[in-house]
Amino acid sequence: MLSEKTIEIVKSTVPVLEKHGEDITKHFYATMLKAHPELLNIFNHTNQKIGRQQSALANAVYAFAVHIDQLEKIIPDVKLIAHKHRSLGIKPEHYPIVGKYLIAAIKDVLKDAATDEIIQAWTEAYGVLADTFISIEKEMYEEAESKKGGWRDFKEFYVANKIKESEVITSFYIKPKDGSKVASFLPGQYISVRVKTPGSEYTQIRQYSLSDAPNGEYYRISVKREAEEHKPKGIVSNYLHDFVNEGDTIEVSVPAGDFVLNLDNKKPLVLISGGVGITPLMSMLKVASKEQPERDITFIHAARNGRYHALREEASSLGAKVLFCYSDPTEEDIAAQNFDKKGYITSEWLQEVIENKDADYYICGPVPFMKAVYQALVDIGVKEEAIHYEFFGPSMKL
Template identity: 65%
Template sequence: MLDQKTIEVIKSTVPVLQEHGEKITTHFYQTMFTNHPELLNIFNHANQKKGRQQAALANAVYAAALHIDQLETILPVVQQIAHKHRSLGVKAEHYPIVGEHLLQAMKDVLQEAATEEIIQAWADAYGVIADIFISVEADMYEQAEAQQGGWPDFKSFVIDRKVKESEVIASFYLKPADGKVLPPFLAGQYISVKLEIPGEQYTHIRQYSLSDAPGQDYYRISVKREDQQEPAGKVSTYLHQHLNEGDRLLVSAPAGEFILSKSARPLVLISGGVGLTPLVSMLKTAVREQKGRDVTFIHAAIDSKHHALRAEVDQLAAGHEHVRAFYCYERPAAEDQQYDKSGYLDEEWLQTIIGNKDADYYFCGPVGFMKAVDQIMTNWGIAEEQKHYEFFGPAMKL
């Protein structure tokens, strides 16, 4: 535990971290990867280039400083990050490396403001926080391995089927190469896929939501080909263009805290683009396990050619009176007839669909989309405990 003096020193750095946090974390990653390039086999290079990883770490450091006297308040964030770490293969031996370079980055960026007292206080605080992460993640590794058919790190899977779902999304049905039973997962969770791409110096790992219901003899991921952006998605493009049925992938055990919970309230699932993948899993699970629960599924896509998994959702809506599905097409093509709104989701339209606001809301999609949905929820006065969302990539602020 930290003494009161250390806590006071850490709290005194909150304003500085608010102002210089991203500069510190940017410098941290640069120096750490220079000194330990092997860690590039774990970290997402695209998120580094976009600055998302730096921003996420800056937010985490700021939150730790702000709540250093009540670390239990950040345990939900610890759990979320620990799930990600376990799925990536982060181990206890990585934490001293991170701590050393984070403290050095504070010294380099803050210079004379980083007094010996401040650096020592942060060294003590980092030790406590690192121990929490190491302990939580050790339990997660143990649980992943101990479950029936489980494994701790990565395991070889075979692509049993590859199905084109839209112009940019393909589904991969994955089965264990050793033929063993698959561990269960919770609707909304993800797996990590580990690839060694020819011509690439480092291994690439990406997380993809499981897009089908639990209880199958396969894991299904539905991957958007991210080749029309900068930087282009190397893993998604490689999966689409070079991997086919019969090929193998290294896969982590399922992870993640964005999961469907049981509730008496109606369920509202709102997705944009490929963000529908965890929500389709939730929809199927709710229909099967939460019989009679009212479910409203709302999806936003560019047009019908970019709308994946629609047939599966339509079938559920047609076969269950408690399930309704609505679609918003940003730029519907001339031949598109079966959609409910053109343009963007807006507050007025969502109000006409949802009606009863006393519901549990799950939403996922591009950052801008999620910010817009969250703002609508705020305008409606929806309580925070009714809102559930997940970012594809490092956690950010809405």
Template identity: 60%
Template sequence: MLSEKTIEIIKSTVPVLETHGVDITKRFYQLLFANHPELLNIFNHENQKKGRQQTALANAVYAAAQHIDHLEQILPVVKQIAHKHRSLGIKPEHYPIVGTNLIAAIKDVLGEAATDEIVQAWTEAYGVIADAFIGVEAELYEQAEQQSGGWSGFRAFRLDKKVKESEIITSFYMVPQDGREIASFIPGQYVSVKLEIPGETYTHIRQYSLSDAPGKPYYRITVKREDDAPNTPAGKVSVYLHEHLQEGDKVLLSAPGGDFTLDVKDERPVVLISGGVGQTPMISMLNELAERWPHRQVTFIHAARNGRYHAMKEHVEKQAESHSQISAYWCYNEPTDQDRELKAFHKEGHIDLPWLQEIVPSKDASFYFCGPVPFMRAVNDALKEWGIPASDIHYEFFGPSGNLDNMPEARETMARA
């Protein structure tokens, strides 16, 4: 338990964290990797370069400071991060290392403003916050290992099949090398893929949503090759998967995890909205609903650049043809002449509220969406404007977590998929 004095000091630093939080976390990662380069085997180097990890950590520290006297209020955030930590292999022994470097970063950035009193208060507070994470993660580790077909750490799989879905998206079907049972999962969850890429000093770990329903003898991930955007460095892992990973090759996977999941207890209609490769968890949810919950009405909405970049279109259309309760709609922002000739899409431009109100049968539904951050921000704003309750809005970030309602970037009414 923290003393009232410590709580008071931590809360007094909230304005400072709001101003200097990202500077502190940037300095933290500099110190962390300089002192412990072995941790580069765990962390996503690309998110470091883009600043996403620093921002996510700054937001988490800020939230913890705000609610230091009632940490249970941020338990959903703790659980979300804990799922990712478990899939990456973060262990209790890592937390003292993080704490030491975080306190050092606070001292470096704040200088004389980081008084002995503030440093001591944050040292105590970090211990409490770390214990909260360690406790939640211990439960997740136990669940992952003890469930039927489960395991701890990373398990060897073999790439059984590789299927090109569009110009930049490919599906990878993976089966366990030992031939034994694999753990089930809830649609929307992901696995971590651990690779040793030739020529790279450190291993690389990436998290990919499972893109098929549970209950299959394989896990499927569907990956976008991240090298098509101008002025953006190519994604080492996605390019390696597309170019070099061949059928029969070994892949290391974590047990499935994640808290962005389909609520199968909710009997109401479901609306699945995706942009680009953000449809991967939606395909898992769609397949699950089609196979096991045929009474629930499903509206599947997908935004893509055009038909050349639209993955799994035929699969979704077949699901809609085979199940009367499923409707599918496509939105292309750069349709080709062939797309227009074939009438391959339903809307040109971007997903917006008037179109959603036109095609979604009822606002009394559960809404799930995933895609690029600007896309998700636009969808979130549209749903809020429509009056959809926060409890019915569910979304997933690919990469470090965030909050669409509190993101500092300027809001956009439309966004590219």
């Protein structure tokens, strides 16, 4: 337990963290990874380059300081991060390393403002936070390993089938090399894929949502090739598309994540996806259609056009009310009338097509898409607690 004095000192640093948080986390990652380059086998290099990891950590540290006297309020966020840590292979021995360089970064960035009293308080506070993560992650590792078909850390899978779903999305059907059954999962969860790409000194780990219903035989991930000119090229996604073929081996973690479909909720279900955000929602759609055939389900997917639209036929075959929104339909799309709205999803359109607003909502897609859809749902009267969402990459808030 932290003393009242320690809590008071940590809370007093909240304004400073709000102003200098990202400077601290940038300095932290730079110094830690220089001293411990082996951790590059775990961290997403692209998120490091574009600053998303630094921003996510700064937000987490800030939230911890704000709620240090009511830590129960951040437990949901801790569990969200812990899921990712377990799927990446973060272990207890990593926490002292992180603590050492995080405290040093606070001291280096804040300079004289980081008094001995502040450094001591933050050292104690970090110890409590680290112990919380270690305890939660221990339970997650044990659960992953003990479940039927489960394992610890990473396991070799081979690609049983590789299917091109659209211009940019390809599905990989993967099975354990040892011939065992695969652990079950909850619709919406993801796996981590670990590969060694040509010319890279370190392994690369990426998390991909499972895009099929649990079946005990295989996992399916549907991967978008990240190759847009205005974005960093996806090292792993391009490697999977270009070099990983049927029969090849990749390493995989046990499914993780808490962005999952609540099958205890009997309200109408509305699933809204954009681009490759269709992947976790496809799993949700398939499971809900099978296990809750009486449930009112609306599935809305937004894509550039038919050439970029993955899993279209599969979604249309499951008995839900299915609507497609194309921002830039082709002449073929227009001639075939194979979409329901041209342009972007708007609150006015959602007002028309969602018959019962008192529903359970799940959204996934690019960040601008999710922000727009989230606001559109709020605008038509949907309560915020009814809207569930997940980001691909470090956690953020809409």
